[in-house]
Amino acid sequence: KSTIFNNLTGTRQKVGNWPGVTVEKKEGHLTADGYHLTIVDLPGTYSLTAYSLEEIVARNFILEEKPDVVIDILDCSNLERNLYLATQLNELDTKVIFVLNMADIAEERGIEIDGDKLSELLDVPVVFTVGNKGKGTRELIKAIISATESHTEFPRTRRVYYGREIEKAINELTEFIKANNSKKLPYNIRWIAIKLLEDDRIVKEQVRKTADSQGEAILKQAYLKRKNLRDFFNEDPEILMTDHRYGFIAGIIKEVIRRNSKSHVDVSRQIDLVLTNRLLGLPIFVFFIWAMFQLTFSLGSYPVGWIDAGMGWLGQTASEIIPDGPLADLIVDGVIAGVGSVAIFMPNILILFFCIAVFEDTGYMARAAFLMDKVMHLIGLHGKSFIPLLMGFGCNVPAIMATRTLESEKDRILTILIIPLMSCSARLPVYILLAGTFFGASAGNVIFSIYALGIVLAVTMGRLFRSTILRGKTAPFVMELPPYRTPMLKGLLIHMWDRSKVFLRKMGGIILIGSVTVWFLSTFPRQVQLSKDYDSEIAALTAEYSSRISAARGDLRQKLIAERDRIASAFEGEKAREKVEKSYIGRLGKALSPVFAPIGIDWRGSVALLSGFVAKEIVVSTMGVLYAGEAEADEESNALKGALKKSGMTHLSAYAMMTFVLIYVPCIATVAAIKHETNSWKWALFSITYSTALAWLVAFVIYQGGKAFGLA
Template structure:
């Protein structure tokens, strides 16, 4: 607990003092050391400070200081000095406070695609997603593990180029460090791009938080012919440097030992240094530091180094400026900052932020000059030629389009084989249950609800895995970043830049993390547009619907149909982005700089691990959401069991059977066919008059102009929680209409065999290729699942935009589907 949680009269023992290095040192000098008893005597009238008894003296601590002190409540111990246990009690307190102090809070910080999450996974044994492009980690992921006598609490933070609060990911990292005040920072650095990565390191040095550097991708660095003197680099930076080999899991034990040694203050490389900014800037920094020390409350300077805050003020960091403005002498500090910035600009002929950036890179270049031997070599000629071909000015986009088409082609054609095996298994199991169970409601629940609903979704697992295999392959090789480069000029024309393509591509997997990944975008307007157009990118949950209808009605052109549906979604996203940019979000484009990672060959294990994770997610959803939804849809379609229409139908059937029985011998065949037909008609009538049928009839008038009936309307509504439920609902709806029991055909065959039950077209097939395509089109456009809507509301900060997506996408889906259907009918399709 924190010292602020004590009530007047309560005492506790100090376990840990958090905050910046100089702040901790100052507090410990005042007697706030581990194991020392402290008692709250009283609080001020406003509760902003308290009077404490510490080492026999009365001291006053502000609430802002008490929030940085962890304590162990005294009531946890039975303290009785009368029985001679005083010494044992004091030893116990000392031991417990020591144990508490062994929780080491480590924030993992680094550039995007530097290997942070790989290091996090290796240390924790977790399996967070990694990829060979930036922006994969979009929120802090935490894990605590026991290492000997220490509890290592790791936080994997989003990738950030600096701590300037430009992008939301940068703001999140800075806010985490400010609020959580980690004991250590693990700075993960890509050895293949030291100069750019070490710029962030200079900011961490300025923060005055003990830091350990972990070097990744050392194999690529060494293959370039360069040599790195790690000891020299550690001496120059004032922090220990550890080389890691993630592929062979080498160096991680040493990394843990180094983290512990730095935490205990026992590492020779760990020392406080300053990045030199030149005499004039250093004078400005000192002047601002003096003013900050004059603030009586020290709202943030206790958590972050005053030097770091001074540098951020000179750089014009808005968040830091706003925080400093809240200090007692904030106005004076801000005024002095403007004066110092003017001095720097006059002296150097450029703005302070530009000069400071140059100085930081100068410091980095100097350190690398001393520590790196050998010349910087470019990629091999073969790799450069290959890269030029893939990113060719004219061939780049056709090549990218070909890869996307190939992905869909293989997903459908190769996935058809295991899909058929699973279909056969589901059909056999359904027949087995039907054969060995008596005709009860439970049998209907199992065969028509559970097995049909769950099995209808399960059969598409191979297709889903193949889709994710291709996505993982493009991510792991680094081609995804090249796709950003290829499409940047096009994205720029619609008011976005290439970096916005990353969330769109992630939408192929799931729209929820894709929407959240827009945090990597610096410009809020571009971020808003990327969020609002993301639902047009078809997620993997919609893929089973496409495969089902494309396989049933376009067996020879299924890949082309899939490609066209995804292309239409992208076209609508572009169309929406253009008018949003023109009429709603009109800000200028942010500058676009994105690192193109080197080409890498992903390991087979990493590809299959990624596929296995997606398979587990899919199976978990089947075992939970899909199963429950299937049972609910079955129940709504099964009840009520009796109705006036069914009674009338049964009487009519009895009369027909009685008429046939007169000449049973001669008309036995006709009687069997009539009975089967009447049974099918009764099931359809029962279903139509069920609760589900009544709901469907309410919405049918709205979708009838599209050629849809109430069953398709129900399936569309069922997709609100999750799009996979569309398939399970269709399986339940058409299974309950089937009268063939264990010999019932596959879902795609049932859909093809559906007939129009009444009207002038009675007896004709209900589904046509045109109607199948229109249904696929509608499903691809209308609003995303409820999880995506919630993500949109959360990321935009407004319910308004969530409702906009619901009504806009539904309206667009209806209008386009209506147009395609009616035009198709006119031309005779």
């Protein structure tokens, strides 16, 4: 579905939320043959019998917004299951196009589908496509325009026949609704009658609201009809109607599908013999995740270096152009140093999201859930919960929203509580900065170990919560394993860009505001009492060296100049450090230092961690501002890395800080998502409390344990 949508709209997409809910809404635009088309990507559903929030949103849009055309994407290789939604759409007074996608896979499996016959039997246009190769897109656009211009007769005569008794009940209830409905209901009356007989909760509420005083009479009549059918068949009407739909589908399948006898190799099944193997599957999955992080760090290091050099040049240029004063400090030390220290990690973020898009578009993501099912059972969950957890590696907010697909409330809350332990992309810049500074060539392995620690902690805490505050049985798990597909580069780039846009927006918004705020707090008050007169000492130093330099010649002269500059820089750094220590943020950091000192983090690190509650990306920008006073780094490392090394931070304290960043309080957006999805501040506050306490405890064990073993 997403591939077809991307083929139609390209990058001309707008992402938002549906009104009143946080389900993602995607809109795209297309101009073709003089028509301007607005295409809405609805949440995926197999049925108009809605259970989850996404399914309700999809159904309500079709019924209430009344789009000109509804495009139903069907999997050619699994037509029987996909036709269930098609039969339900056929019962509505709406224009429908059936898109038979993955036609190439059906052909490989020896399945031939008579599209003209299917169109004739269901009285709707049918278009064949191969989404990942872009085939059929032009034909689909023509079909959309043609369907929009056509004058389709409603209601359709070719629809499911539910048998004499049920059809009689539908017709009688339809007539009763027409006779007793003073206000016109927004839906097709026959469809309402069918849904009332199926005891559809949403439709019952709609009838109660819309049908005035007659609403209760309509619902009572529907109840009596249901009771009569249940007594007559000794079965619930919804079960009977589902059986009739599948009977109708079975008849269509016999008419339109022909299977040739030629033998074919099921490539997906052959690949799964290796990738989902009991012994090999999990190690291969771990290898893929390890390779993803290695690629993110090693390949990303080249463009990171280029952007870092560009930011350095930009800061230097700005400091030369803008006169000395508060404005220059704001631009250079606040905006460029703060935002720039985060912007340089954009290539790493892009690579990470590209790899996740590859997992999704190839079909491997579903296999990951299948492989992790046994591991998830250790914490009382099933493999379906692993999809939101894996999404958490990108961003915790959509991952928490994705828990809506879980039927059990306890499963949903448990998954939500452990999702923040999945290290989101916003924390990646902190890992790259610290690992790249202190671990050199082993940085990729160190970052992988942080992600692995998050998974181990998620399993541990999940098990603890399941056996204490969220006791309950594990829900059964059935998941479709789609066929493997070759992803389209265009689709991968669109998915990567959609996720990365959020990161860019943060740089222009919350990170910029956070960086400027940290700069302000670290710069003011401007007039502070310093321990000594640094300017006088620098002037005396300059005067002393001037006479010696003027008398010296050759190499000695150059040596004295370098020595003078080095000592002057040390004085300037000392002055900047003392000014920051006595600023507003320095006072806050000093107050926090007793809490963070046992885990090897100084007062500047503690302030950076505190700023991370707004957004984790701000941790790096805050460090960029606060450590600017020590920015006289040696030639082979950039300014911030050199400053960190000179600050007294060690390999051990850097690793302890990375673990703290991994575990502690989620960002404001994540906390808001937890509150929204659980509909309770209780779980949001619990998440803040337990994660921060756990972060301090784990970092304490690592730092103090490492010191005890002489690793400091």
